[in-house]
Amino acid sequence: MRRLFGSVRARATLGATLVVAVALVAAGVSVLLSLRSDLIDQAGTQAERTARNVAASLAAGTSYADLKLDDDEEPVQVVDDHGTLVAASEDLQRITGTGTGAVKPQPPRESTGSDDEDDDTALEPGEIADEVTLTNGSATIDGESADYRFAALEVEVQDKGTLTVYAGASLDAEQGAVGTAQTVMLIGFPLLLGVVAAVTWLVTRRALRPVEGIRAEMAAITASEDLARRVPVPDTHDEVARLARTTNETLAALETSVERQRRFVADASHELRSPVASLRTQLEVAAAHPELLDLEGAVEDTVRLQRLAGDLLLLARLDAGERVGDKRVDLGELAVRGARGRAGVTVEATDVEVVGSRGQLERVLGNLLDNAQRHARAAVAVTVRREGDWAVVEVADDGRGVPAADRERVFERFVRLDEARARDDGGAGLGLAIARDVAVRHGGTLTVRDAPAGGALFELRLPVV
Incomplete structure (x- = not known):
């Protein structure tokens, strides 16, 4: 009954x-x-x-x-x-x-x-x-x-x-x-x-x-477990048809998310394999022939492995929905501190406060500066200003810039446009992905366009307090 x-x-x-x-x-x-x-x-x-x-x-x-x-x-x-x-x-x-x-x-x-x-x-x-x-x-x-x-x-x-x-x-x-x-x-x-x-x-x-x-x-x-399949959509215009379409949209989003996670795991494994293999080889050589130990190379591989592990951990926390925090952060101060000690970097900043996680926003500016220095010929310019209800941070370099067809792709995880570039020079391709994720979770945006003097200009926009 x-x-x-x-x-x-x-x-x-x-x-x-x-x-x-x-x-x-x-x-x-x-x-x-x-x-x-x-x-x-x-x-x-x-x-x-x-x-x-x-x-x-x-x-x-x-x-x-x-x-x-x-x-x-x-x-x-x-x-x-x-x-x-x-x-x-x-x-x-x-x-x-x-x-x-x-x-x-x-x-x-x-x-x-x-x-x-x-x-x-x-x-x-x-x-x-x-x-x-x-x-x-x-x-x-x-x-x-x-x-x-x-x-x-x-x-x-x-x-x-x-x-x-x-x-x-x-x-x-x-x-x-x-x-x-x-x-x-x-x-x-x-x-x-x-x-x-x-x-x-x-x-x-x-x-x-x-x-x-x-x-x-x-x-x-x-x-x-085949997320490529879709539910049938009835040939009507009622609530059931809308339910079917929404279900298919959810399945598509889920399929994309699962595929993204699979690629993430595969790419992470691939990126981790190189420094681990290199470090293991050096240690094995050092064990057999201590006089041939490349201590500097071992330290570099360890640092690289540490940075990669940190990036992967941060991405995992972001994917898990880590709260952005509610502290006041002065972007001008962060820009000045982040540029300190970097050769060829100039800063023009005003005090603009936003609400969020200080650590995550420092990571965004650091990643943008690392990327700009990696591609710049000689100079990197950082500008921090306020436009209405938005705080704007611009990081421009005088390098070759980013082709228009790749301006969204550069924010994908493990993407390096210059595939011929050495991994040690180019990183794992996670910096810009992390920067955009943090920007979005703070209610802002991160985009790239051509700089006025040539090269690439990355613009971060965040709502002000």
Whole structure:
């Protein structure tokens, strides 16, 4: 049961059925109440019409014996101002809901006239009251019992005083109609709910069929670990199609990320192999022939290995989402300190503060200066200034520059444009990649373009405090 109602289709079907059921019950009750009210009003109108006809006959002087009270086979009573039944339907055997339960007429008492002769609302002889009192009751006529709507109407008759006419109209039509409506509802509502449930089940199954296809394909991708596969996109413009497209975009991003990690691991292994192999060779030679130990070369390989390990560790921390920090850092001060002791480097800087990690920003400036010195012919110029809400750091060299087609590629990991360059001179190709990652994580950008005097100009932009 839990598995069944754990399905979206089952919950949607149940929800739709419940909503329709509540709506049908509310509508059915409203219809029944309205139908009953209308039929009762009709019965009341009919009873009032009968009462006025009898009252008109009495006002015209018709005697009790000559009253036609059995024409419509409805219960009629005439009661005088003493409460005595003076006329009634011939076959009336029992009655409730009127002024008296008597069914057999009695000889009338002498009228004492109206007790309200000074009342402005008192009736004149032959006058019929405007107001009618309606009540519900029952009666038995000729052995048949039924419920009735009774109308009570007063009439003033000469020498007879104030008489009250009670006339009934059967409620059988109301009861029959309401009963029929209830029967139809009791039979029709479950059938209608069944149709609603079936239609909802089929519609949701059709609507969710692409979702099942997406789920199945995702399960297959998980089992095969083939991130090149994509989920099917339905030929619609609804939420399911957007879900499929977003899923494919996520798979593409994941595939790119995994491929990037694979290349990273492969390139890191390749870069580490060279200094490790060189250092091992020197140590093995030194072990066999101590006089041939190249101590300077061993130190250089160790330093290179240390730097490479540091770069790889920083990239790993950046990929893991290391926080950039929230300290104020003066980029002008960092530029001056970073250029100190570097030959051919000039600095023109103003104090511009940003928020971030001082260590990471020092690493960015250091990497940019290392790259510029590596490619410069003679001079490197560093400029730090503020432009609106941005701190701008420019590092320009007078080297050969970066071709336009490679200006994004140089920021990829382990990329060296000059493949013929010695590894010892060119580094591992991680400096610019690290610089851009740090810039992006600080909410900024790092781009490259041609310097005004030739060479390459790297521009770092970071939001100011």
